Amino acid sequence: MNGIRSLRFLRAKSNTLFMRLVLSFFFIIVLLVSLTSYAVSVSKSSVRHEIVKYNSLMLHNTTENYEKHLEMIKRQMYLFYFSDRVQQLERDSRYTSFADVMKDIQSWVANPNLFIENIVFYSKNRFVLEKDTSTKAETMFTVFLTSEPYPLDFWNKQFDAAYTNRLFPAASFYTGIFRSRQSDTGELIPLVFKRVDNHDFYMVVFLNASKMYEAFHQSINEDFTIYDGDGQTIYRRSAFADVLPFDSLKSHEGSEFVRDGQYHFHMTAAASGMTYLTRVPETVMANQTRLNLAMVIVIAVVVVFSVLISLLLAARIHNPFKKLIDSIRGAGDADSFRSNIEEFDMIGRQLVDKKRLQKQWSVIHLLKDIRVNENDAAKLVFSDRPFVFLLFHVVERKDALRSPGLFQRWMYYIRVFIEDKLSRPFPDALTFQLEYNQILSLVFLHRTEELEGLLGEMKAVFDQDRDTGIITITVTSVFEHYRQVNEAYKEVLERVGERQLIDETQIIASSSQAPTALGMTPEQDIHFRANLKEGNRESLQLLIGGIFSSWRGKEMPAAAWQRFAESMADRIRQVASSSKISESKVNGILADAEEKISHCVTETELERLILEWLMVTCEAIEEKTERKDAVTSFVMDYVRDHLAEEISLDSLAEKLNLSSGYLSTYFKEKTGMNIVDYVNETRTQKAASLLLDSRLKIQEVAEAVGYRNITSFNRMFKRFTGLRPSDYRKSRQADPER
Numbered sequence: 001m002n003g004i005r006s007l008r009f010l011r012a013k014s015n016t017l018f019m020r021l022v023l024s025f026f027f028i029i030v031l032l033v034s035l036t037s038y039a040v041s042v043s044k045s046s047v048r049h050e051i052v053k054y055n056s057l058m059l060h061n062t063t064e065n066y067e068k069h070l071e072m073i074k075r076q077m078y079l080f081y082f083s084d085r086v087q088q089l090e091r092d093s094r095y096t097s098f099a100d101v102m103k104d105i106q107s108w109v110a111n112p113n114l115f116i117e118n119i120v121f122y123s124k125n126r127f128v129l130e131k132d133t134s135t136k137a138e139t140m141f142t143v144f145l146t147s148e149p150y151p152l153d154f155w156n157k158q159f160d161a162a163y164t165n166r167l168f169p170a171a172s173f174y175t176g177i178f179r180s181r182q183s184d185t186g187e188l189i190p191l192v193f194k195r196v197d198n199h200d201f202y203m204v205v206f207l208n209a210s211k212m213y214e215a216f217h218q219s220i221n222e223d224f225t226i227y228d229g230d231g232q233t234i235y236r237r238s239a240f241a242d243v244l245p246f247d248s249l250k251s252h253e254g255s256e257f258v259r260d261g262q263y264h265f266h267m268t269a270a271a272s273g274m275t276y277l278t279r280v281p282e283t284v285m286a287n288q289t290r291l292n293l294a295m296v297i298v299i300a301v302v303v304v305f306s307v308l309i310s311l312l313l314a315a316r317i318h319n320p321f322k323k324l325i326d327s328i329r330g331a332g333d334a335d336s337f338r339s340n341i342e343e344f345d346m347i348g349r350q351l352v353d354k355k356r357l358q359k360q361w362s363v364i365h366l367l368k369d370i371r372v373n374e375n376d377a378a379k380l381v382f383s384d385r386p387f388v389f390l391l392f393h394v395v396e397r398k399d400a401l402r403s404p405g406l407f408q409r410w411m412y413y414i415r416v417f418i419e420d421k422l423s424r425p426f427p428d429a430l431t432f433q434l435e436y437n438q439i440l441s442l443v444f445l446h447r448t449e450e451l452e453g454l455l456g457e458m459k460a461v462f463d464q465d466r467d468t469g470i471i472t473i474t475v476t477s478v479f480e481h482y483r484q485v486n487e488a489y490k491e492v493l494e495r496v497g498e499r500q501l502i503d504e505t506q507i508i509a510s511s512s513q514a515p516t517a518l519g520m521t522p523e524q525d526i527h528f529r530a531n532l533k534e535g536n537r538e539s540l541q542l543l544i545g546g547i548f549s550s551w552r553g554k555e556m557p558a559a560a561w562q563r564f565a566e567s568m569a570d571r572i573r574q575v576a577s578s579s580k581i582s583e584s585k586v587n588g589i590l591a592d593a594e595e596k597i598s599h600c601v602t603e604t605e606l607e608r609l610i611l612e613w614l615m616v617t618c619e620a621i622e623e624k625t626e627r628k629d630a631v632t633s634f635v636m637d638y639v640r641d642h643l644a645e646e647i648s649l650d651s652l653a654e655k656l657n658l659s660s661g662y663l664s665t666y667f668k669e670k671t672g673m674n675i676v677d678y679v680n681e682t683r684t685q686k687a688a689s690l691l692l693d694s695r696l697k698i699q700e701v702a703e704a705v706g707y708r709n710i711t712s713f714n715r716m717f718k719r720f721t722g723l724r725p726s727d728y729r730k731s732r733q734a735d736p737e738r
Contacts, residue, residue, distance in 0.1 A: 029306045036299060052256060052263070055280055058219040059265045063276045065216035066226070067269045073114065073191065073205065074165060080104065080119075081193050081203050089121060089129070090201045098134050105131040115215070117188055117206045120145070124159055124200040145206075146182070147173045150190065158192055159199045166192050167228060170209040170235045186210060189235060209235050221280050229273030238279075249277065386478050388448060390441040391492040392418060393472045393499065398599045408436070410468050415439050421458060425450070437469075440492075448475055448509060455507050462505040470601045472499040475509040498557045501603045518551050518564050525571075527681065527720065530672030532575045535618040538685050541611060545688075546721030548607045549731040561606055565597045568610050572617055579621050589616050631656060631663070632670045639682050643705045647679050683707070684720040691729045698725050 080086060085101050105119045109131050120140070121129040128140040135144070141152045149171040173185040187209045194202035213235070217224055226234040231246030244259075249266055256265045266277040392414070396407050415433055422429040422441055430442040443451070455473055462471045474495040479488045495508045520528060524543060531539040569590050576586045590613060600606040635652055652675065653660040668674050673681075683705040690701045702713035702725075717725050 029303060033299070033303055051280075052265075055219065055221070055263070055265050055278065056255060059267055059276060059278050061218045062216055062224070062278075063267050063269055065218070066212070066274075066276065067271060069115075069212065069216065070167070070191075070272065073116075073207070076108075076114075077119075077191070077193055077203070077205050078165075080108065086121070086203070090123070090198065098129060101129060102131060102134075105129075115208045115211045117186060117208045118145070120204040120206070122155060122158075122202055122204065124156075143176050145173055145185070146176050147171045147188075155204075158194070158202060161194075162196070163192075164194060164196060167234060168192070169233055173206070213237055219278060221278060223279040225277040227275040227277070234274065244277065244279075246275070249275065385444045386446050386480050387442055387444050387482075387488070388451075388478055389476045389488045389492040390418075390422075390443060390451075391474045391496055392439040392441070393474065393496045394437040394439075394469045395472075395601055396437060396469045396599060397467060397601065398596075407468065410465070411437070411439070414462075414471075417461070418458070421454060425454065446478065448478060451475065459505040459507060466503060466505075470503065470505065472496055472506045472508065474499075475507070497559050500555060501558045501561050501601065501606060503602050512555070512557075518547075518556060518560050519567060520547065523719070524722070527673065527677070528571065529575050531681075532572070532614065532617060533579055533621065534671050535621040537615060537618050539681055540614045540618070542685050542688050542721060544607060544610055544614070546723055546728070548603060549728060550722035552603060552731065561603060562597050562600075565600075565606055565610060566594070569593045569597075569613065572613055576617055576620065581617075581620050585620055589613060589620065629670055631658075632667060635663075635667060635675065636678070636682075639679050643683055643686055644703070645706060647706065649675050680716050681720055684717055687713070687717060687725065688721065688728065691725055692732055694729070694733070698729075701725065 083104075085097065085104060089097050089101055101121070108114060108119060109116050118130055122137060122140075123129075127134050128137045130140065130144070133144070137155065138152055141150070141155055149169070150173075168190040170187050170189045173188050174182040175185055176182050188206040189209045189212075191205040191207060192202055193205070213224065217237075222237060224235075224237045225244070226236075227246050227249075228234050233243070233246075236243065244264070248259075249264070252259070252264070255267060256263060258264070261281065263280040264277065265280070266275055268275045394411065394414070411433065415431060418439060418441060419429075419431040422431060422443060426443050426445065428444050432440060434440050445451070455475070458473065474492050476488045476491045476495070479485075495511060498508055498512050499506050524547070528540070528543055531543065573586055573590060576589070577583070593613075596609055597606065600609055634656060638652065638655070639647060649660050649664060653663045656663060658666075664675060667678070671678065687701050687705045690696055690704060691698075696704075698713075699710055702708075702710055705713075707713035707716070714724055717723075717728070721728055723731065
C-alpha cells in the first residue's frame with residue numbers, strides 16, 4: 001500500500017507546472033548536449049571537405065564571372081572597332097572626326113559595369129587618340145599612360161604582331177603631366193584589338209584590374225592569380241611573397257592539391273584557356289577542424305549551470321503563475337494580482353484590457369445589430385445600469401501645409417485624453433473611435449448634470465486646438481437598460497446633426513427646434529441665374545451676402561447650411577452647362593465640393609467658398625463670351641453712370657433710336673432679366689456699398705441711387721438682399737471681415 005501511495009504521490013507531483021518545467025528544461029539540456037556532441041563529431045570529419053568544396057565553388061564562380069565579362073568586352077569592343085566612325089578614323093584621320101570618337105570612348109568609360117578605364121586608338125606615325133585628348137605616341141605613352149612594363153617601343157611592336165586580339169598582363173600606369181610628381185592611374189589590363197590586314201592601326205582597351213577583382217572574386221581569401229594559355233601571369237593579388245610557376249601548377253593532377261603548407265585550388269576555362277588559381281594556408285583549415293579541449297570543459301560547465309538555472313527559473317515561473325491562476329479563480333478579476341515580474345504584471349493588465357475590449361465589442365455589436373454566439377453575448381453584455389452616450393464629432397481643418405497623418409495622430413491623442421478624463425470620475429466608462437472623425441463614450445451615471453463640469457473642462461482644452469479641428473460634444477438623455485443602446489445611438493447622431501457652424505467647441509445636451517432648411521426664394525433664384533449667366537460678380541456678391549445675412553443669427557444647424565451650399569453647387573453647374581462651359585471646366589471649378597463644404601467650420605467660410613466658386617465661374621463665362629453686345633453694353637454703362645437720375649425704358653430706347661418694346665425684349669433675351677429689374681438691382685448694389693459708410697443717412701443713400709421715396713427704397717432693397725437697409729448696415733458692422 002505504501003508503494004502504491006508513493007507512486008500516486010509522484011504521479012500527482014509530476015503533473016504540476018513546476019515538475020513539468022523542470023523536466024522540460026532537463027530534456028532541452030540533454031537534447032542540446034547530444035546535438036552538440038554529434039555536431040562536433042560530424043563537423044570534425046566533414047569541415048575539411050566543406051572548406052574544400054566552398055573554395056572550389058567560389059573559384060568556379062570567380063572564373064565564370066571573369067570569363068563572361070571578358071567575352072562580353074570582346075564582343076562589344078569588336079562592334080565598336082568596326083563601327084563606321086572608327087573605320088573612318090582608321091582610313092582618314094581627320095581632326096573633325098576626333099570629337100565624335102572621343103564622345104563614344106567617354107560613353108564606354110562612363111559605364112561602371114564594364115570596368116573600362118580608357119580606350120586608346122594608335123595610328124602609326126600619325127596620332128594617338130584616347131578619351132580626353134589626341135596627341136603623339138611619344139607623349140601618350142611617356143606622359144599620359146606611363147608604365148615600366150609597357151614603354152613606347154612595346155606599343156610600336158604591336159603593329160607587326162600576328163594576332164587579332166590579345167590580353168596582356170596587368171601593370172601599374174601613371175600620369176606624368178607634372179614633373180614633380182606622378183599621378184597613379186591604377187592597375188590596368190591592356191586588351192589589344194587589330195586587323196590582320198592593317199599594320200598601321202589598332203585599338204587598346206584598358207581594363208581596371210582592381211575593380212574587376214573586387215566585383216568578381218568571391219572568396220574570403222585574398223590570394224588570387226590568373227595565367228593565360230602560355231603560362232604568363234595576367235593578374236596577381238597575393239598575401240604570399242612567392243609566386244607559383246605555371247609549370248609546377250600543371251604538374252599536379254586534379255583541381256586542388258597541397259604544397260608548401262598551402263591548399264591550391266585552380267581551374268582552366270575552356271573558352272579562353274586561362275587558368276585561375278587561389279591559395280589558402282593549411283593552418284587556417286587545420287584550426288577550423290581542430291577540437292579544442294577547452295571547448296569540452298566549457299560545455300560541461302555550461303551543462304551544470306544550466307541544470308541549476310533551470311531549477312531556479314522553474315520556481316520563479318511557477319510561483320507567480322500559480323498566484324495569477326489563484327487570483328483569476330478567486331477574485332474573478334486580474335486587478336487583484338500583482339507581481340514583481342514585468343511579464344506577469346503585464347498579463348494582469350492585459351486581462352483588464354481584454355475585459356474592457358469585450359465591453360466595447362458588446363456596444364459595437366448592439367450598435368451595428370451584429371448577431372453573435374449566445375455564450376459570447378452573455379459575456380459581452382454590460383451591467384444594467386443607467387447610461388448616456390457622449391459623441392465627440394470632429395470637423396478637420398484642411399491645411400495644405402499640414403503634414404500627412406497629423407489629423408489621425410491628433411485624433412488618437414484626443415481619444416486618450418477623453419478616456420483619461422472620463423475614467424477618473426467614471427471608472428467603468430468605455431471610449432472608442434467609431435469613425436475617422438468620431439469618438440464615442442459610454443458613461444454609466446444617473447443624471448447628466450454630473451457631466452457638466454467635466455465637459456466644460458474638456459471644452460476649454462479642445463478650444464486650444466481649433467487650428468486642427470472643431471469638436472462638437474453631444475450628450476444623450478439617460479437610458480436605463482443596455483437594450484436601449486440602439487435608441488441612444490440614434491439620438492446622439494441626431495443631436496450631432498444640430499451642431500452650428502461656429503468656430504468653437506459646442507456642447508449639445510438637448511434637441512433644439514431650429515429651422516432645418518434654408519434657400520433662395522423663386523425671385524432670388526431667377527436673379528441668381530441671370531447674373532451668373534451674365535458674369536455679374538457684384539450682383540452675385542450682393543445676393544449671396546444678403547442671403548447669409550438674413551439667416552445669420554437664427555442658429556441654423558450645420559446640416560442646413562451644407563445642404564444650401566450643395567444646392568448652390570448644383571445651380572452653378574446648371575448655369576455653367578447652359579452657358580456652354582465644358583464639363584471638365586465645371587468639374588474643375590466644383591472639384592471635391594462635398595468635402596470642401598464638410599470642412600467649412602463657420603458660416604463665413606462657407607460663404608467664401610460659394611463666392612469663390614461664383615467668381616471662378618464668372619471668369620469662365622467671360623472667357624467663353626467672344627464679344628460684348630453693343631446694345632446691352634450701352635444700357636448697362638448708362639445705368640451705372642446715371643443712377644441718381646430718372647431712368648426709364650422710353651428714354652433708353654430714344655437714345656438708341658429703338659422702340660421701347662424691341663429694346664425690352666432684346667435686353668431680356670441677352671441678359672435674362674428686364675431693364676427695370678436691372679436698374680433696380682444696380683441701384684441696390686450701389687446702395688449696399690454706400691451703406692458701409694456710417695456717416696451717410698439712409699435717406700441720403702436712397703437719393704444718391706435715384707430713389708426719392710424712402711419706402712420704395714426699403715422695399716426694393718429688401719427684395720434683392722432679403723434685408724432692410726438698416727438691418728443690412730447692422731449685419732455688416734457686426735461682421736466687418738465679410
